[in-house]
Amino acid sequence: MSTAAPAPRVLLVDDNRGFRLELRLLLEDCGIEVVAEGENGQEAVELAASTDADVVLMDLRMPVMDGLEAARALRERVPALPVIILSAYEDPALKSEATAASAYAYLVKGCSGSLVLDTIEQAFQARR
Amino acid sequence: MAGAGTSIRRGRRPRAPSLWVLAAGLLAVAGLAFVGASRVGDDIDRLERAESLSFQLEARVFEQAVLESRAATSGAPDDTGRQRTATLRREIASALAELTSLLPDDRNAAATATAAADWQAALDTKLALLAAGDLVDANRVDRADVEARFEQLADRLRTTSAAYDDAAGAAQRRSRAGLLAVSGAAMALCVVLLWRVERARARERAAEARAREERGRLVNKILSVVERQRSGMAAELHDGPIQSLTRLGLMLERGRLRLRLGQVEDSLRLLTDAQTALGDEVQSLRRIMATLRPPVLEERGLVSALCDYVEVVRKQAGINCTLSAKLPERLPEDQEIVLYRVAQEALTNVARHSRAASARVELAERADKVVLEVHDDGVGFDPASDPVGGLDHFGLASMRERVELAGGTWTVWSRKGTGTVLTATLPKDRVAAA
DSSP states (O other), X not given: OOSSSOOOEEXXXXXXXXXXXXXXXXXXXXXXXXXXXXXXXXXXXXXXXHSOOSEEEEOSSOSSSOHHHHHHHHHHHOTTSOEEEEESOOOHHHHHHHHHTXXXXXXXXXXXXXXXXXXXXXXXXXXX | OOSSOEEXXXXXXXXXXXXXXXXXXXXXXXXXXXXXXXXXXXXXXXXXXXXXXXXXXXXXXXXXXXHHHHHHHHSSOOHHHHHHHHHHXXXXXXXXXXXXXXXXXXXXXXXXXXXXXHHHHHHHHHHXXXXXXXXXXXXXXXXXXXXXXXXXXXXXXXXXXXXXXXXXXXXXXXXXXXHHHHHHHHHHHHHHHHHHHHHHHHHXXXXXXXXXXXXXXXXXXXXXXXXXXXXXXXXXXXXXXXXXXXXXXXXXXXXXXXXXXXXXXXXXXXXXXXXXXXXXXXXXXXXXXXXXXXHHHHHHOHHHHHHHHHHHHXXXXXXXXXXXXXXXXXXXHHHHHHHHHHHHHHHHHIIIIIOOSEEEXXXXXXXXXXXXXXXXXXXXXXTTTOTTTSTTSHHHHHHHXXXXXXXXXXXXXXOTTSXXXXXXXXXXXXXXXX
């Protein structure tokens, strides 16, 4: 990642606070700014409207509103905002649903940090 | 367990009134009809024999008359004639004696008796006339007069024969009526037997259908619970180990990044944090494993496992839960699992629904049985109608099924306001296959 290039601003949404914290630290270590954090899909939709995030990195299974529903809502309200699903479920059906909801990518928790970082960068570049 | 609470037990269905009583009654009716018909048949035989005898007697009498007439006209008979005459007299006497014995008694129709009397009178007259006929030639008696009297005799014999025919016809009608009665009774018996057999089969089919339905319902409930448990386990793994291990992976990723940037201290700190988190996660996985199958049950037996679980209930549910267990030796493994799961399910119900202040688990040997009782002083319920605690509630139904599959019995006693007692009894010497 070039230091001269603008870094993506990420909206991080996950109901597990410990995981969210660790992921934010990793992203920040790599120069990625986490502009806001949410605990469920509802908060994701609200924060996407109120922040200038470039990419949404969001869990799938969450209370109040799950990641798929939030992705569909974001597609309606902020179509240009790429959504990356980061789920614990390695399930082709869920992946298809995420694709149908126009998610940019579907990552499975446990994948390498570099894959998460690369996917965020790609989504950011694609948006630009 | 005193009081007038409701106890749920499986009972035997009362038996239907005996088929054999009905069958015996019908057979008796058929037997009486058969005996009656046999007696009618006997009467017919007697009448036919009498009629035959009368014809034989008539022939013998004529033959005797001819012989005696010849003797009267031609002088002294020869030896053959005398022997034949003597034989005829014996045969006539014997036939008369038999005929007398065959005379109808008071069971038969009056017409038959009258006919028999007429026959006897006609025979006497005929013999008298024949005797008179012997004198026709000797005494020059008017032959026309004798012929007329013979003609009268013939009329009387025809009348007698007709009377016998009437009597035989009546007897045959009675016989047919008897046979009809026997046939009717037999057919009625067959119909009743078939009806009873069909009804028994229908009952059996209905019972089998009910059993199949109950098994199907239970299997569906079991599958449903298994699915719920799997779903719960998946959620637990999602929210617990997967999140934690993923977080650990991120920590290690950060540590590697820091190490690459030469930030050794930070990297070491992250590695230490990761090690601590890993230890916590191992403990968490052990707790999940213990929920699935407590190792203490296998290693130290039912009493120790119950002791641990009672302690958990005391701490987690705030219920004063105690255990009283007296077993001289460990039970077969399958029985330990059954009783442990029953106690676990019962105490879960106590914690969730009973609002009890205290609960007591008792485990003891009684005679050749092992008895587990779980008492609580909670709100109780009506086992027959309570939607939560009723028998259909899966917790109770699965407990009952589990115990019965192990060859034991299961009862629940409860009444609103006075708590609940659940009892599971297993045969001591049986190695259960549940």
